[in-house]
Each structure stands twice: as C-alpha cells, then as structure tokens.
Amino acid sequence: MVEELKTVGHSTPRIDGLQRVTGRATYSADVQLPNMLYARVLRSPHPHARILGIDVARALAAPGVKAILTHENCRLVWSSGDRVNKRYLFNNPVRFVGDAVAALAATNRHLAEEALKLIQVEYETLDFVLDAEEALQPGAVEIHPGGNLSPIISFRSTEPGKREPSTYVRGDLEKGFAASDFVFEDRYVSKHVNNAQMEPRVALAHWEGDKLTVWTPTQGIANCHRDIARDLNLALEKVRVVCQYMGGGFGNKNQCQDTDLMAAQLAKETGRPVKLELSRKEDFVCVHGRWPTSQNYKVGVLKDGTLQAIQMRGYSGMGPYRKSGGGISGVEYFRCPNVKTEIYPAYTNMAVSANFRGPPYPQGVFGIASILDHIAHELKIDPVDFYLKNVTRKFRDSIPYTSSGLLECIRQGAKLFEWKKRWHPAGSQQGPIKTGIGLAAGGFGASVGRSSAVLRLDSEGRLWLHVGVTDIGTGAKTTMALIAAEAMGIDMDKVRVISGDTDRTPYSVGESGSRTTSYTGYAIVEAAKDLKQQLAASGPPQGDEVLIAEATPSPRLEGKVRYSFAVHFVEVEVDTELGGVRVLKYLAVHDSGRIINPLTATSQVQGGVIQGLGMALHEELLYDENTGIPLNPGYYGARVMTHVDVPNVEVHFVETEDAYGPFGAKAVGEPPIVPVVGAVANAVFNAIGKRIKELPITRDKIIGAVS
Amino acid sequence: MKPISRRSFLERSGTGMAAAAAIPALEAPTFQSRPLPAEERGREIHLKVNGKDHRLEVEDHWTLAEVLRDHLGLTGTRVGCDRGECGACTVLLDGKSLYSCSYLAVWAEGKEISTVEGLAEGTQLDPLQEAFIEHDGPQCGFCTSGQLMSAKALLNSNPNPTEAEARQALAGNICRCSNFNRYLEAVLATSGKGGSRG
Structure with missing residues (x-):
C-alpha cells in the first residue's frame, strides 16, 4: 500500500470539465478560418487495382473547385502510414477499398462532394486476398514485391528487416512437451475491430508565408509535428500543430495522418486554408482498426496444472500497409520453462490494421486464456488456483518487475467477486438460461x-x-x-x-x-x-x-521491467435458445501503482472494460469475400456498445509501491481492455460447457455451439 | 476515495475557466451568416436558437447541425457520424431530442431549438452540467453535448426517471470512451435532486 499524499490520490474533477459540458471546448473541426476551403477524398472502390488513367478536367471545371491532387501530380510520401514500404498519399496500384485516389478542395463541402463524382478513373482490377493465412499461401497475389509476409520491424528503425516471422524462444519446447503429462492443442480466431472514436478525422491547414499551422486531432502533437515537417521537407520551426481538445483515438490518431498532409498540400496549392473532413464511413475503413488474428496453441502441463511448454503460431492480417507491429501477446503473463511464439504479420487487401488500445493483447489474451481455462477444466483445477500457480513472477521468467501486484489482484479479486461461492462446473446448469463465471489476467508495460x-x-x-x-x-x-x-x-x-x-x-x-x-x-x-x-x-x-x-529526464529501469497488471472476473447469463449473452457482474482489479486521480482512473477502467465487451460480443468489420468490399462500416453496423448494453463495472485498485514514475504511478489507460475478451469467453464456456473459439461471440455462434 | 463537495468542484471548475481564459485566443473564429455566392441557391429561414432569433440564407440540403456549427458558430453541437447513428449532434427541437445531422435546416423554420450553449443561464450551470463534471461524465468529451441534450429532454418529460428509463432515453448517444455508467450516474443524481430546471 502506498503512503497518502496531499493532492495526488484524491478524486478530482477534470480541470477542463466546464469547457467540456458547456460546448466551449474547441475540437479541431470547430476551428474556422476566413476564406477556408473544404476538401474531400476520392477512394478506390476496388480492393486491389492498377490505375490506368485519371481524368480530372471535368471536376476542375466544376463550380467552386480550386485544386485536385492525384498520384500524378502529388508524390508525397506519408512515412508514418507504413514503416516498411513507401506509402504515398495517393498510391498506384490501390490496395484496399478506401485507398485514396484523389483529394480536392472547393469553396464548400457540398461542392467538393459533387465534384468528386466528376473525376474519371480507369482501373485494371487485380486479384485480391483478405485473409492473412491465405495471403501467405503459394500462388497468392503479391500485394507488395517480395511476398505477403511483412518483414520484422523495429520501431527505432525505418529499415526493412528480414522476411521472417517474429519469433521468441526460451527453453526447449520438445523437452517441455516430453516432460508433460498432458498436451493440449487448439486454435482461436479474432477479427478486425475499429477504434471508432467519436471524433472523426479532420485536418485544417493554414500557411502564413512559409509557416504551416495544422489543427488536427492527434494523440501526440510532438510526433505529429515531427512527421509533418519530415514528410513536407520543412524545418521544425516552420510547422505548428495545434490540438486543444481531442475526441478520442484509442491508438488510431498517433503520429500524423495522411489527411494532415493532404490538407497542407491543398492549402499550399490554393493559397487558402483547407479543412479536410473524413466521413464516419471513411474513418472506419480508411484509417485503421485492430488486426485480425488466428492463433494456434500447443500447451504441455503436469497433472497438477504446472505449465511445462507453450507453443503459439499466429497470423496477423495487417491490411496492405504496415503501420504497426501486429503482435499477439498474452503468453508472457505465465511462467513456463519452455516457450516458443512465432507471429506472421501478413499483407492483405482488407482495411489497414494497426494500434487499438492495448494493441497486441486483448486478442492474444483471448487465445491463451481460453486454452488455459480449457486445461484447468480438463484437469478439474479451479481457474483461480490455476492462475495463482502459473502467472508470471518475473518477466519472461528472468527479469524482475519493478513491482507486481498481480498475485494480490487475483487474491483480492477472487474474494471480492465471491468466486468460490459463484463457481460451478462448466455446463452443469439445467434449463435454457445459464449463468457462468470466468476470469482472465493481463497487463501492459508501464515503461x-x-x-x-x-x-x-x-x-x-x-x-x-x-x-x-x-x-x-x-x-x-x-x-x-x-x-x-x-x-x-x-x-x-x-x-x-x-x-x-x-x-x-x-x-x-x-x-x-x-x-x-x-x-x-x-x-x-x-x-x-x-x-x-x-x-x-x-x-x-x-x-x-x-x-x-x-x-527532460530520461529515466532508466536498471535491468528491471515495469508493468501494470489487471485481473478481471465476470459473470454472464447465456440464453441458449436465442443466443444472447448478458453480463451480470463485472469486477476489474488493477495494479497501476499509485493512482494519481481515482475519479478519472476509475472512468478509464470502466470504459476499457466496456470497449472490450464490444469486441468480445459484437464487433467485427465484415467483408464480402467475392468483392472485397467492407459491409458494415459505421456505429450501427459495427454494433458498438450503447447505454442499454452496458453492465455495472466494479473497479478495485491494488496500489503497489513502485520506485519509478511520478510518485510511483504506473500505466492506467490500456490495461483495462486487455483481459476482457478472455474473461468473457471463459465465462460463456462455464455457462454452456462449449467453447466459442472465434470472435465475436454472437448469437449464431452460441446457438451453433449448443445445438 | 475523498468525496467531492459541490463547493470544491465549483471552485475547481472556476479554475479551469480562468486557465482557459488566460490562454491567448487562437485565431478568432469568424462566425457570421454570409450572403451566398451565385452557385449556391439559397432560401431564407428564421430559426429561434437558445431564445435568440436568427434570419439566415440556407440551401435546401443543409442539415441543422451544419447550420448551427458553421453559420451560427454553435460548435458545441458535435458531428460524429453525420448519419444518425451516434447522437453527438443531439439538440432539442421544441423540447424534444433530435439528431441535428439528420434534420434539414429548412424543416426547422419557426421552431425553437436548444443547444448545449443554451443550457447554462449566465454563469449558472444547469444541474445536469454540474453533475456531469462531478461524476466525470466526459472523458474525451466529444459525445458530451449530445448526452447532455438527451438527458435534458428526458428530464423535461420525466423528472424522476428510473435507471432503465434513463438508459433507454440515452440509448441513441454512443460514447466510445464507454463512460456510459458515469453519464447515467450523473443523470440519476440530477433527477434525485429534484430534477433539472426548465
């Protein structure tokens, strides 16, 4: 427990709450400048096609149109849009439905939208592939030269690396399986889920002489500033980035956006401020969401449930551009002498995939928590006992944590949740409406x-x-x-x-x-x-x-690893006739070190949990396999959580003392979404005695499993 | 957790306002209803917004959200989807909640419109606004205006809603930060204090 402080640690309403509740908070789209033009983007209707020609003459002659950019007259590279390949603002070939083909600026948004329809594009359609594993099969269409296995990337280097899966090994897998009493194998699948932040992407660019100001919703003004200057070949002091209020991003407003660069270039060409607004559909399809994965596990255990060996071979569909790592994580939360994970990030012609809150974790925890829950079930070990026995004590069993409240989170959580009282063997209830409980654990680096x-x-x-x-x-x-x-x-x-x-x-x-x-x-x-x-x-x-x-300190951890931990407990009710899943009780127990502001930290945990419930139960960007066209972009189609879907979420903090960070505070924002999907999937199994191995856990899958 | 007194949060809110006021303004926005250029055929309408009369020249296809934001400078009404899915643009039309992104400005001729900017009376916040701050309703805040206006419409017609009624009334207002339960707490706390004004 941490020592009480005077200000830190006391619930405090946001200092800008007044601005937020009176409508006075100025978001990027609220800024208007005199003489401002509006920009819109023409996007590819094909998942993969070569552009043979673009005729902009009619559009340029349309009322109010001032400038049009295409790959023919704009060769700007959007460097944070792809860490491996050269991604231009406008690419040829186009590689997904929604890839930008042209951008134009006109005197108002309606004239801009009308003029887009007058741009004539001749396409030669190419073969396309949507699934990561299919993309890696021999004979699959190459989305980039050299094949669809995207190379290993390091965030510190822009140099393309080796075309090999990202691999982690410790111990000797074969020895581990040989020493095991039982070996289990299974496969889990997660889907592309959009970040779906409320504020759509927008950029307003304004040149005063040779100085560019960009109003844009960004998660990092410093990164955005650096990226814009680099991509436009400007000195840092010639670029100013402003973002006074920001309407969410959950990972898809990092760095600079292609919209920032398009607006800047259009503003330069027209000599007027240009505001580029994306529609909700564009925001869903053309920015990015969480990468879909398939995960194949093989796990060896002793009779008493002690882990001996874990193997995971996973595939991540990155879309056609490599913005992010594409990891599948969760195995690291367990101690085990013999481990091998291999991840194949692959190019596909789906929407781009990259960071969404806790990027590699919720889907990875779904996989590992599901198979471990299955093992506990087969060995008739209580999942809480299984977790207490097997969760990580040292990072990768070798590096000490600066602090860890993980075991305490499990113990206190099990008590608060009344786990033992609520527990029953999987599928043991009679009648069409069944309840079940589940837990999962996870964490997030608190670097x-x-x-x-x-x-x-x-x-x-x-x-x-x-x-x-x-x-x-x-x-x-x-x-x-x-x-x-x-x-x-x-x-x-x-x-x-x-x-x-x-x-x-x-x-x-x-x-x-x-x-x-x-x-x-x-x-x-x-x-x-x-x-x-x-x-x-x-x-x-x-x-x-x-x-x-x-x-400007650069603190270091001196040979340690710093983590926040989260253990979630959930009780669900499953209607086996209609397939619905309802959350009856949810408890999130977190070690985030010292909590600076319990009021806002609790809100963040509740929010992360509810986002995770959407991923577990509802959300998936569906594609038509025959055309490569996304079918349900937007809030309604994605079935995001609403006021009537959400359960009460109890939040409990285990405040461990940590020698680093301000007053020992660790990470809060991302851990809450990490264990959710795994915990819910396990609770559904406990209710119906059948395991759903593919997300989201929708009615059709429940009914299919029980019939 | 230390309880938050009304007094301390009001003081802090005041601090927030002072801090904002102390920050030099960026480019002053130029909000004025301008005469339309020849290529934009206009029609004149009268709107009553937050008790104030406005005469505007609009095109037939302009939405109410667009007119409020771009032509009356009432940018507190946010546009999150522009297709009637998210509720960020919710305003009151003759006291009832409405997605202003899915309603044409010309249809609002002669109607009374309330936006988030009209909730406070002078420097006195509406009890809903106070409760939204106290219960930490806004995370990113982009959906907040819509949540407030839907809650206002609810309390106008049903000053003491049950939890289920409140959830139902707010069901059309998505919050991707997923702070639904905080918003609900705030609405129920307001109704428990004898309801919202007006």
Whole structure:
C-alpha cells in the first residue's frame, strides 16, 4: 500500500470539465478560418487495382473547385502510414477499398462532394486476398514485391528487416512437451475491430508565408509535428500543430495522418486554408482498426496444472500497409520453462490494421486464456488456483518487475467477486438460461522514458505548467496539474496548464502506450525539484519576475521491467435458445501503482472494460469475400456498445509501491481492455460447457455451439 | 476515495475557466451568416436558437447541425457520424431530442431549438452540467453535448426517471470512451435532486 499524499490520490474533477459540458471546448473541426476551403477524398472502390488513367478536367471545371491532387501530380510520401514500404498519399496500384485516389478542395463541402463524382478513373482490377493465412499461401497475389509476409520491424528503425516471422524462444519446447503429462492443442480466431472514436478525422491547414499551422486531432502533437515537417521537407520551426481538445483515438490518431498532409498540400496549392473532413464511413475503413488474428496453441502441463511448454503460431492480417507491429501477446503473463511464439504479420487487401488500445493483447489474451481455462477444466483445477500457480513472477521468467501486484489482484479479486461461492462446473446448469463465471489476467508495460515539462512561477504564486499533452480523454491535463501541485506543495487552484500547441509547449511523448503519466508526469516532478531549489535560493518572484524550470529526464529501469497488471472476473447469463449473452457482474482489479486521480482512473477502467465487451460480443468489420468490399462500416453496423448494453463495472485498485514514475504511478489507460475478451469467453464456456473459439461471440455462434 | 463537495468542484471548475481564459485566443473564429455566392441557391429561414432569433440564407440540403456549427458558430453541437447513428449532434427541437445531422435546416423554420450553449443561464450551470463534471461524465468529451441534450429532454418529460428509463432515453448517444455508467450516474443524481430546471 502506498503512503497518502496531499493532492495526488484524491478524486478530482477534470480541470477542463466546464469547457467540456458547456460546448466551449474547441475540437479541431470547430476551428474556422476566413476564406477556408473544404476538401474531400476520392477512394478506390476496388480492393486491389492498377490505375490506368485519371481524368480530372471535368471536376476542375466544376463550380467552386480550386485544386485536385492525384498520384500524378502529388508524390508525397506519408512515412508514418507504413514503416516498411513507401506509402504515398495517393498510391498506384490501390490496395484496399478506401485507398485514396484523389483529394480536392472547393469553396464548400457540398461542392467538393459533387465534384468528386466528376473525376474519371480507369482501373485494371487485380486479384485480391483478405485473409492473412491465405495471403501467405503459394500462388497468392503479391500485394507488395517480395511476398505477403511483412518483414520484422523495429520501431527505432525505418529499415526493412528480414522476411521472417517474429519469433521468441526460451527453453526447449520438445523437452517441455516430453516432460508433460498432458498436451493440449487448439486454435482461436479474432477479427478486425475499429477504434471508432467519436471524433472523426479532420485536418485544417493554414500557411502564413512559409509557416504551416495544422489543427488536427492527434494523440501526440510532438510526433505529429515531427512527421509533418519530415514528410513536407520543412524545418521544425516552420510547422505548428495545434490540438486543444481531442475526441478520442484509442491508438488510431498517433503520429500524423495522411489527411494532415493532404490538407497542407491543398492549402499550399490554393493559397487558402483547407479543412479536410473524413466521413464516419471513411474513418472506419480508411484509417485503421485492430488486426485480425488466428492463433494456434500447443500447451504441455503436469497433472497438477504446472505449465511445462507453450507453443503459439499466429497470423496477423495487417491490411496492405504496415503501420504497426501486429503482435499477439498474452503468453508472457505465465511462467513456463519452455516457450516458443512465432507471429506472421501478413499483407492483405482488407482495411489497414494497426494500434487499438492495448494493441497486441486483448486478442492474444483471448487465445491463451481460453486454452488455459480449457486445461484447468480438463484437469478439474479451479481457474483461480490455476492462475495463482502459473502467472508470471518475473518477466519472461528472468527479469524482475519493478513491482507486481498481480498475485494480490487475483487474491483480492477472487474474494471480492465471491468466486468460490459463484463457481460451478462448466455446463452443469439445467434449463435454457445459464449463468457462468470466468476470469482472465493481463497487463501492459508501464515503461519510463524521455519527456519534457516547463514550469513557470509568477509573483502571484501561479504555477504555469507547459506540457505537450493533448488529453485524448484520459484526463491528462488534470493528472499533470495534480502531479505539479503535489510536487510543488501548492493548491490545485494555483496551477494553469498550457497544452496542445507545439509553439507553446516542449516535447512530450505521444499519448499512446499508456506513457504520458510515467514520462511527462515524471518530467514535471524533476522540473519541480529544480524550481524548489531556485525558490530556496532566490525567494519567490516579485512584480514582473518569474522563475522558470525545465526538465527532460530520461529515466532508466536498471535491468528491471515495469508493468501494470489487471485481473478481471465476470459473470454472464447465456440464453441458449436465442443466443444472447448478458453480463451480470463485472469486477476489474488493477495494479497501476499509485493512482494519481481515482475519479478519472476509475472512468478509464470502466470504459476499457466496456470497449472490450464490444469486441468480445459484437464487433467485427465484415467483408464480402467475392468483392472485397467492407459491409458494415459505421456505429450501427459495427454494433458498438450503447447505454442499454452496458453492465455495472466494479473497479478495485491494488496500489503497489513502485520506485519509478511520478510518485510511483504506473500505466492506467490500456490495461483495462486487455483481459476482457478472455474473461468473457471463459465465462460463456462455464455457462454452456462449449467453447466459442472465434470472435465475436454472437448469437449464431452460441446457438451453433449448443445445438 | 475523498468525496467531492459541490463547493470544491465549483471552485475547481472556476479554475479551469480562468486557465482557459488566460490562454491567448487562437485565431478568432469568424462566425457570421454570409450572403451566398451565385452557385449556391439559397432560401431564407428564421430559426429561434437558445431564445435568440436568427434570419439566415440556407440551401435546401443543409442539415441543422451544419447550420448551427458553421453559420451560427454553435460548435458545441458535435458531428460524429453525420448519419444518425451516434447522437453527438443531439439538440432539442421544441423540447424534444433530435439528431441535428439528420434534420434539414429548412424543416426547422419557426421552431425553437436548444443547444448545449443554451443550457447554462449566465454563469449558472444547469444541474445536469454540474453533475456531469462531478461524476466525470466526459472523458474525451466529444459525445458530451449530445448526452447532455438527451438527458435534458428526458428530464423535461420525466423528472424522476428510473435507471432503465434513463438508459433507454440515452440509448441513441454512443460514447466510445464507454463512460456510459458515469453519464447515467450523473443523470440519476440530477433527477434525485429534484430534477433539472426548465
């Protein structure tokens, strides 16, 4: 348990709550500039096609149209759109339904939309492939030269690596299976799920001389700033990125977007500000969602349930461009002497897949938690006991964690949930309506690293905090203010947060990977140390004086690994006649170290759980196999969770002491979605005695399983 | 968890406002109803928005959301899908909730429209707005205006809704941050305090 602090750790409403409830919060789409043009994008109707010709003459002559970009007159590379291949803003061939073909700017959005219809494109359609495993079969159409196995990528390098599966090995798999009393094998499948953040992508670009300002919803103004400057070949000081309020992203608003570059280029060509707005359908199909996977497991155990060997061979469908790693993770949460995982990220002609909250985990945990639950069932071991025996004590059984509340999360959770009381053997209830319980565990890296903060203290005692956060909905502005108030020993009402503008804030790590609190929050603590020393030396500032402190620490973990952990318990009710699954009780137990703001942290956990329930029970981007066209983009088609679908979610924090990060705070944002799908799948199995091995767990699958 | 008193949260909210006001404004938005160029055939309509009369020249196919945001500067009404799925654009039309992205501006001729900007009276927040802050309703905040307006419509017609009634009334307002339960808490807390004004 952590020691109580004065400000940090006390539930505090968001400092910008007033702006958010009065409509005054300015999101990127709310900014209007005089003389502004509106841009729209023409997109490929084919999953794979060569463009033989584009005729823009009629569109250019249409009322209000000022400029049109195509691959013929715009060869800009969108470097964060693909880490391996050269991805242009407009590609030829086009490689998925929705790939950008042209962008035009006109005096209003309706004229822009009308003019798009006048662009004539001649396509030569090519073979296409939607499934990752099929894409790797001999004879499959090559989406990029060299085949459809996407190379190993490192986030620190843009150089293409080897065309080999990403492989991790420890111990000796064959020895492990030989030493096992039982060996189990199974296959699990997860689907493409869209991030579906509420705010659609938009970019407003404005040139003043040779300086470009872009208003854009981004999870990292510093990354976006760097990417735009690089792709447009501009000096950093010639680019300003502004994002005062941001309407969610869950991983699909990292770095810069192609829309930022299109708007900038159209604004340059027309000499007027250009606002490019994506429709909801475009946002679903043309940005990215979670990668679909298939996972083949082989697991060896002793009679008492001790894990001996785990093998996993997985396939991830990345779409035609490689934005992200494509990992399948979850095996790492278990101790086991012999492990081998191999992951094949493959190009397909589906929508691009990349980061969505806890990127490689929810689908990976679904797989590993399902087969381990199956093993516990076969060996007649209570799943809680199975977890207590087998969960990780050291990262990959070798590197110590800086802190771990994982075992405590399992113990406290089982007690709070009344696991033993609710437990019954799988499928043992009579009647058409059955209940079942399940659990799953997971975690997320709570890394530390480089970020900056500037503190400015004025003679009125106000502390101006300059941090490059945008606050994607996590409450980061408030969290940063709480950390600053605590570190300086002042009241919250003295803190002013300046954020969301690269001309006014220093570098901050992107708001992805659950890093902002650990990275930027720690920079605030370090800057405050400096400021307190200045105060001690020279006394408080007088009149026009200010004291300024800056810190850009690069903390390291000295041979340790830092993780947040989450253990979730769920009870479901399954209607075996109609196939519906209803969540009766949900308990999320988290070790995120010290909680800076229990109010917003609890909201985040609840939200992550409910997003995970959507992935478990409803959501999938469906494709027509014959045409390669997505069938259900949009909220209605994706069947995202609504007010009438959501259960109560109980949240419990196990606050372990951790020597790193600001006051020992670890990651909060991503862990909540990690165990959800696995826990729900296990609860459904416990209810009906049949295991659903392919997501989402929809009515047809339940009815198919029980009939 | 330390309970939040009404007083402390109002003070903090005030801090937020002061902080925002202290940040120099970006480019001042130019919101004015402009005469339409020749290629855009217009028609004149009268709208009453948040108690204020407006005379505007609009095209037949402009949505109410578009007119509120782009021509009246009421950008608190958000557009999340522009196709009647998400509810971010919810406003009140003669007191009833409405997706303003799926309603033409010309249909609103002579009707009374309320948006999120009209909820507060001067500096006095509507009890729903206070409860939304206190119960941490907005995460990213993009759906918040719509949630507020749907909740307002509910409390107008049913000042003391049950939990099930409140969930049903808000069912058309998606929150992808999935803060549904916080919004619900806020609505029920408001109704428990004797309902919303107006």
